[in-house]
Amino acid sequence: MGTHTTDSTDPTNPMDPLPVPATQAGRDGLAALLASPRTAVIGLDFDGTLAPIVADPDQARAHPEAVPALAALAPGVASVAVITGRPAGVAVRYGGFAGVPGLEHLTVLGHYGAERWDAVTGTVSAPAPHPGVAAARAELPGLLDRAGAWPGTWIEEKGRAVAVHTRRATDPQAAFEALRVPLTDLATRHGLIVEPGRMVLELRPPGMDKGMALGEYVREIGAESVLYAGDDLGDLPAFAAVDKLRSDGVPGLLVCSGSTEVTQLSDRADLVVDGPAGVVRLLRALAAQLG
Structure with a gap:
């Protein structure tokens, strides 16, 4: 439904035209x-x-x-x-x-x-932080090991959430798909949900x-x-x-x-x-x- 603008304009040019929405x-x-x-x-x-x-x-x-x-x-x-x-x-x-x-x-x-x-x-x-985040974080290294380690996959600490990134894996999409179910199971056990993104699966509190x-x-x-x-x-x-x-x-x-x-x-x-x-x-x- 959308329409693309182009990158042909100078990004520092203050006279960029206002694009017209497609809808x-x-x-x-x-x-x-x-x-x-x-x-x-x-x-x-x-x-x-x-x-x-x-x-x-x-x-x-x-x-x-x-x-x-x-x-x-x-x-x-x-x-x-x-x-x-x-x-x-x-x-x-x-x-x-x-x-x-x-x-x-x-x-x-x-x-x-x-x-x-x-x-x-x-x-x-x-x-206050959700207690399930700390519990899930503690289990993540073992879960990733059991899933085959997926070289290049890594954990990001986010305080009130924790995320597993696959962008640097040898096959990012395959790693993403392989981890989706076990991470969802882990999240569910600790009262969390999984938020999928661009080569990242984030475990965070619901609500x-x-x-x-x-x-x-x-x-x-x-x-x-x-x-x-x-x-x-x-x-x-x-x-x-x-x-x-x-x-x-x-x-x-x-x-x-x-x-x-x-x-x-x-x-x-x-x-x-x-x-x-x-x-x-x-x-x-x-x-x-x-x-």
């Missing part, structure tokens, strides 16, 4: 945002949307032009929310969001909304997802329009939340940060852009329109 619902969402930007929420995933996907998630950093684009756009809208599976504090560090003029009211909803960082206070608020986080935040702000951009399976609930908001009379624009690894989002999106560089161009074009 009527998307065009209505964009028109509502432009007509009343100070009642609009901009929701953004982090990895794959603001930050390029890298082999080692600890090396992920926001696109170099992402923060300047956000700082140009944020003062003109009701709020910008980064919604991520990462711990909120990690996303803030890797994004470079703290102390940036123009981003005083940026919010980061980490661990799918279980944690929250607000730029205005610079602090993270969060509930929150990006859709719930986005919907609650939009209601908190009292937003009258919403844009959400994401790239992975974990962003599908946020897409569904925007669909629900649309049915309730709140216009919305769904943006896919394009990926050949995940087609479910591009099939649902109103607009498909070319990865984080394309997201940056979209944010900058919106800022120029509002300026």
